[in-house]
Amino acid sequence: MSKRDYYEILEVSKNASAEEIKKAYRKKAIQFHPDKNPGNSEAEEKFKEAAEAYEILSNDEKRRRYDQYGHAGVGGASGGGGYGGGMSMDDIFSHFGDIFGGGFGGGFSGFGGFGGGRSQQRVNKGSNLRVKVKLTLQEIANGVEKKIKVKKYVSCSHCSGTGAANGSSYSDCSTCRGTGQVTRISNTILGQMQTTSTCPSCNGEGKIITQKCAQCNGEGLMRQDEVVTIQIPAGVEEGMQLSVSGKGNAARRGGINGDLLILIQEEKHPELIRDGSDLVFNLSLSVPDAILGSAVEIPTVEGKVKVKIDAGTQPGKTLRLKGKGLPDINGYRRGDLLVRINVYIPKDLPKEEARLVEKLKESEAFTPGEDAGQNFFSRMKNMFE
Known part of the structure; x- marks a missing residue:
């Protein structure tokens, strides 16, 4: 049976903010909470399903993988020990109870009579x-x-x-009577609302140390x-x-x-630039090398490799070295190394070299056209030799 889309479960858009996702989960959790739906197995499954969706979408990294690869990108969530199938109700309470102000983790116990008696000592x-x-x-x-x-x-x-000295004993907290939680009841327009929070006297431990350890002052x-x-x-x-x-x-x-x-x-690498799984290297060629072709060394993360530059290589051309980039973190592919060709044009030339350029300027090969390059490379080679 295929799994439902997590955004659909929480009824939010794929562009929903973290706060919107949190509010949507809280709404679903209240709607399908077991204390409000006693004996209703369908509501319990929806409650677990909402918890599973929230567990993925509230985590930036898991959400990114889910958006990119779907359920496969997060290991199927419930099939891999997620909240929808591998954890008990109490596990869900302990992980996500904080968004209900503390009372949710130890028992919902609200809305005038839906209390489930799940009160438990804080871990x-x-x-x-x-x-x-x-x-x-x-x-x-x-x-x-x-x-x-x-x-x-x-x-x-x-x-x-x-936190206790050797031989010291503990006594139950008088404020919470050893439960680690205190409960308050308030009247609302919806009836009595019962909220549960961590005991301020014992910090939810339910016990008070009679004699503290001298080394850690009772902190443990x-x-x-x-x-x-x-x-x-x-x-x-x-x-x-x-x-x-x-x-x-x-x-x-x-x-x-x-x-x-x-x-x-x-x-920062001195020569390579990262672009996702790809790497980029900006290669500067001299004018003769771009015109006549050359063999150059290109840096990679595994060492240098030799690359042949064809004669007549144009500025702006990009060479792609397959598999010379970085692996994808999910192991699906390895990126490439992109070699971007730049041609270095010197600003100042000696007179002798300037005269050579003047001769080149007069050559038909420098006039744009489909047949302009015929016999040009051989003439260039003779000139530079």
Whole structure:
């Protein structure tokens, strides 16, 4: 069965902004939320389908791939462990609950009686780290392994990340009674509205430490350097962001580590210019080489190659060297090297060379016409020899 278009699922245009996509998903999630549709399997599937669409379209890189290649460009989403098929309802809540102000992740419980009792203790997640990595064109062409040193928060070795001193105990938070969340009920024109938010006293942990670890002051974290090895695939581009799961900051008092976000920067090549997967080289030829032809060396990311320049090559002509560009990051093709021909015209000439040019000017070969070049190349060769 073919999958539905993600834009169609959320009922937005392909030019929709991130905010429009977020609002559209929120509307769909409210409409098909299980608490509003108890026992309705069709509504539950639509709820998961909307979450899958939002997971792709809210991520700039995934959205770009989807726009370019469709479902195949994002691994089919649900077939590859996406939200539509591979994750539970609670997984969806934990990933996207923030767009509902915190209450959605722990239970919808709104609209006067639709509460589902999904309240659960908050799972801590460490913050993400972002680093910039500069790459040469050769590294981009072949992919590269990089070792980078990052300063990050790790679990305190003295208390194993708990934040509590040895032998210390925990007590339930008196504000939230150990749930990690506080609930408020307000009256609206639609009836009573119940909202759930993170407990401000225990930061959603549900527990209070009776005696804090002296080394980390109860945070469960210490700051230190760590060397992280990352594999950068071939074909990445300037501004692209890669994510290394679990290599960010450790979570406060246990939980899930954040991610390490790698922002790609390209080092400028002294001779080659990047244009997507293609590379461009501007070749300057002397007038004699353009007229008589020549063999020149062209730089590529793999070293220099010899290219034959035909006699009578015109300025502005572009030669295409197939497969000498960069690989596509998705592995579909490899770009080409485009050699753009420029002819160098000197500003000042010695008198002797100027006289030669004057002779050339008188030649019929310099008069535009279909037969102008007959016997010209042999005459030119004799003159320059």
